[in-house]
Amino acid sequence: MFEIFIFPLIIILAFSIPIISLILAIWVAYDSIVKRPDMEGLEKVIWILLSFIIPIVVPVLYYLIVVREEKTIIKDREPSEKEIIETIEKLHKLKKEGAITETEFEEKKKNLLNRTAIDKKNID
Incomplete structure (x- = not known):
């Protein structure tokens, strides 16, 4: 009985992980190209390529390093x-x-x- 539920779960995971990886890689590409004009071109290319080569891990690192760092900088900025x-x-x-x-x-x-x-x- 347990095997009946395992096989569909494996199939769902097999199809969903690549889709999630692709969505995250596209998010990194969009965020680095459109939302980060101050980021160097080579840095953008490296983040985008790595997010396609090492999926899921690199987009999470991108969020932790780039996005959260920017939020801290904005919070600490001088008031207008x-x-x-x-x-x-x-x-x-x-x-x-x-x-x-x-x-x-x-x-x-x-x-x-x-x-x-x-x-x-x-x-x-």
């Missing part, structure tokens, strides 16, 4: 001028509502402005 202005406006609104004091407002505003100034000094 618009974001700084919006944050100061929100702080001002909180001050008007009495949720924070004048000194807290000034301290948070100063920290926000100093953080961006320090980041710019480190770049230069």
Whole structure:
């Protein structure tokens, strides 16, 4: 009775693993070509070729190395001028509502402005 279920399972796995591998390799190709204009051309070629040569493993590595690293970089990036202005406006609104004091407002505003100034000094 157990053999009745094993054979169809083997057939399903035999057909689904190559399809999943192909889908993942196409995802790596699409992501590296379309979504990553800053990535070097040779790096793109290497990722794409390796994802077809070593399926499933390389797309997972691509996600762990490239995609997650970019998310960390985006999270740690310097806030834009618009974001700084919006944050100061929100702080001002909180001050008007009495949720924070004048000194807290000034301290948070100063920290926000100093953080961006320090980041710019480190770049230069």
